[in-house]
Amino acid sequence: MKTNWFRKVWPFGIASFACAPALQAQDLPPVLSITLTNVGPQSVSDAAIRAHMRVREGEQYNRRMVADDVENLHKTGYFLNVQVTEAFEEKGVSLVYILQAKPKLTDIVFQGNKKYSNNRLLKSVTSKPGDTLDEKKLFNDVQAIKQKYQKAGYPRTEVKYVTSIDERSGRGSVTFEITESPKVIVKDVSFEGVEGFSQRKLRKQIKTRRHWMFSFITGSGVLKDDVLEEDKDKLTQFFQEEGFIDFEITNIEHDYKNPKHVRLKFELSQGKKYNVGTVEFEGNKLYTTNDLSKAIKMGPGEIFTPKALNKDLEAVRDEYGKQGHIDARVREEKIPNTDTGNMDLKYRIQEGSKSYIEKIEIKGNTKTK
Numbered sequence: 001m002k003t004n005w006f007r008k009v010w011p012f013g014i015a016s017f018a019c020a021p022a023l024q025a026q027d028l029p030p031v032l033s034i035t036l037t038n039v040g041p042q043s044v045s046d047a048a049i050r051a052h053m054r055v056r057e058g059e060q061y062n063r064r065m066v067a068d069d070v071e072n073l074h075k076t077g078y079f080l081n082v083q084v085t086e087a088f089e090e091k092g093v094s095l096v097y098i099l100q101a102k103p104k105l106t107d108i109v110f111q112g113n114k115k116y117s118n119n120r121l122l123k124s125v126t127s128k129p130g131d132t133l134d135e136k137k138l139f140n141d142v143q144a145i146k147q148k149y150q151k152a153g154y155p156r157t158e159v160k161y162v163t164s165i166d167e168r169s170g171r172g173s174v175t176f177e178i179t180e181s182p183k184v185i186v187k188d189v190s191f192e193g194v195e196g197f198s199q200r201k202l203r204k205q206i207k208t209r210r211h212w213m214f215s216f217i218t219g220s221g222v223l224k225d226d227v228l229e230e231d232k233d234k235l236t237q238f239f240q241e242e243g244f245i246d247f248e249i250t251n252i253e254h255d256y257k258n259p260k261h262v263r264l265k266f267e268l269s270q271g272k273k274y275n276v277g278t279v280e281f282e283g284n285k286l287y288t289t290n291d292l293s294k295a296i297k298m299g300p301g302e303i304f305t306p307k308a309l310n311k312d313l314e315a316v317r318d319e320y321g322k323q324g325h326i327d328a329r330v331r332e333e334k335i336p337n338t339d340t341g342n343m344d345l346k347y348r349i350q351e352g353s354k355s356y357i358e359k360i361e362i363k364g365n366t367k368t369k
Helices: 046-050 063-075 118-124 135-151 199-203 225-241 289-295 306-322
Strands: 006-010 031-038 079-088 093-101 104-111 158-166 171-179 185-192 248-258 261-269 275-282 329-337 342-350
Touching: 031 046, 063 079, 063 093, 104 118, 118 135, 135 158, 135 171, 135 225, 185 199, 225 248, 225 306, 275 289, 289 306, 306 329, 306 342
Parallel strands: 031 093, 104 171, 185 261, 275 342
Antiparallel strands: 006 079, 079 093, 158 171, 248 261, 329 342
16 A cells, blocks of 8 residues: 655754654665755756755665755755655655745845945945845844944944845845934043042043034044943053952943933942062072062062063063073962952963074075075
């Protein structure tokens, strides 16, 4: 008696049907035929498609391999959708791979843009007419357009894309819908949660400034998200160089009195100021502790900063380099001392062996000996 039943394989997985038989490995039927069929125009050759498939005619049928084929074909980036139907018969199974290629992008349209022309925005996106319509690229293009507006002082501009696809012709277009926000003027910048530093001094550490009468010349006084991110790093670096290693920016409050004006408040956690406590060296044989102590600049009682620590590490390495120990390794151990409020330092040294010059070669000198 001849029995027929069907099942479908969807991208990245197999949907099970109750009527599918429970087959043991030794009972798996052979693959009778593999048919490739396209929804819409065919943009990829059969040979290229089969090159990404593991299932072969005449071989034993394997559902896991069919699922792998679906995944591999999706990974090529050529297809919008891949499905597989399986027809079990007495002598084996027939497979049909149904493929829908990604459409070609024929047109890119911008709507709602007044600040920038279509040509300028087209230069900002990676998608171009003639390319395959790629959703990931379109998402990245949206971010690029938004970033362009943010850098110009339009931080609340919204951008989204809408595609229109004709499956029969295999063509599609995309429209970037842009809702431009007004320029946001910075009316005030303040800081909260710190002691020992004036508001004026802290404002000098960042690029985001209050709007003033000559802002139209300097370009300052406008809220720009990318500049605000740089300001976070600048403030953190400033406080760490002052010894406040645990400094954090807990929040930046945006107070919009109206859509065009904002007051910024940096909420800060200053933390404890660290000075250098004890300084120890471990593993040093070539140099005495006293010799190495003279080489470093950040000694006991000095303000502890990451920048000075890196310079001192380099200074210790240089001392060993002078004696031919160019492979010497120096790493630091920072030990916060809660009793004294200091940062104790221990330099762990692996001196390595001395290196010697074996040969000197000079090449490229055609006129001079």
